[in-house]
Amino acid sequence: MAFFCVLPFGVKGQHEDGAPEPGHDTGAPVIPMLGKKILWASLLAVVFWAATIAMVVYDPIRIKS
Numbered sequence: 896m897a898f899f900c901v902l903p904f905g906v907k908g909q910h911e912d913g914a915p916e917p918g919h920d921t922g923a924p925v926i927p928m929l930g931k932k933i934l935w936a937s938l939l940a941v942v943f944w945a946a947t948i949a950m951v952v953y954d955p956i957r958i959k960s
Contacts (some may be wrong), residue, residue: 897943898936905931 906924909915915923 897940898932901932901935901939904935 905928907926908922909919909925910921912925915921
């Protein structure tokens with residue numbers, strides 16, 4: 896899920912570059928930067944995972960009965 900969130904960041908389509916390759920979609924990225932996006936998605940997933948674990952362990956929303 897985190898990967899799909901960071902996937903569109905920094906994308907420059909071939910139609911923005913000026914000369915799309917024949918037979919390619921004009922919206923296809925010129926340089927997809929997948930390695931960088933995988934790193935950012937992993938870091939984002941670790942942050943969300945840590946927040947979830949903290950919520951489970953420390954239970955900040957306690958309902959007093």
